[in-house]
Amino acid sequence: MAVVETETHGQILVVRMNRPxxxxALNHEMRTELSKVWNEFRHSKKLEVAIFTGAGRGFCAGEDMKESLKDGAPGGRRPEIEDPFMAGTLEKPVIAAINGFAMGGGFMLVERTxxxxxxxEAVFEVSEAKRWLLGGYNHGHIANxxxxxAMEMALGFRFTAQRFHEIGFVNRLVDAAELMPTAIGMAEHLLTLPPASRVNTVHM
Incomplete structure (x- = not known):
């Protein structure tokens, strides 16, 4: 079973993390496969917009702690991977379709969309503070x-999708059956814009 699944709808790429x-949770294999997908998307002449989602009841639970403990520490022996999505060099818009839990590194993925x-029903949490790993969350991906x-998030409080919608971190709040249709509708709207507009508005 592929840990990352993709499908296309015309110029739209759907990227689905598949470890339900x-x-x-992000392990070495998934990080490697995601980097391949994002690099192919970046250089594609056909695909212009991506939708990023997860299989099952979670978007992403963050670091695969089971694997990390085997490696000696969270992030231990993590391979160096060229990932334009994580690096912010993708230059094509990505829409998050958040189907459930977005925790730790999973929240970081959402933040980069x-x-x-x-x-x-989606919930968001950065739990690193509970494991004495707060340092990386003082800045960077909670800065916006x-x-x-941001302080509440960094200190391990859990956020509902409703609250994130109220503060503007989430654009649309929908029932589960409407998640992908809504994301695809937004992607189709982006495709009506001039290419330069799509590029220039990414990560403003």
Whole structure:
């Protein structure tokens, strides 16, 4: 079973993390496969917009701690991977279709997307503070939240999709059956814009 599945709808690429038994936790294999997908998407002459989602009831539970403990520490022996999505050099818009839990590194993936649609049941949390790993969350991928909200997030408080929608971190809040249709509708709207507009508005 592929840990990352893709499908295309015309000029739209759907990228689906596929480890539902582990809530799509990020292991070495998944990181490697995602980097390949994002590099292919970046250089594609046909595909212009991507939708990023997860299989099962979770978007992404973050670091695969089971694998990390085998490696000696969270992120231990993590291979160096050229990933334009993580590096912010993709230059094509990515829409998050958040189907459930987005925890730790999973929240970091959401933060790197340009537009976000979430099911009402989705929850977000950065749990590193509970494991004495707060350092990486003081800055960077929570910096575009209002300061008090960023601090609350960094200190391990859990956020509902409803609250993130209210503060503007999530664009659309939908029922599960409407998640992909809504994301595809947003992608189709982006395709009506001039290519330069799509590129120039990424990560403004």
């Amino acid at each position: 038994d582990r809530l799509n 340009d537009l976000r649609v979430a099911v009402r 939240l209002p300061y008090p909200v």
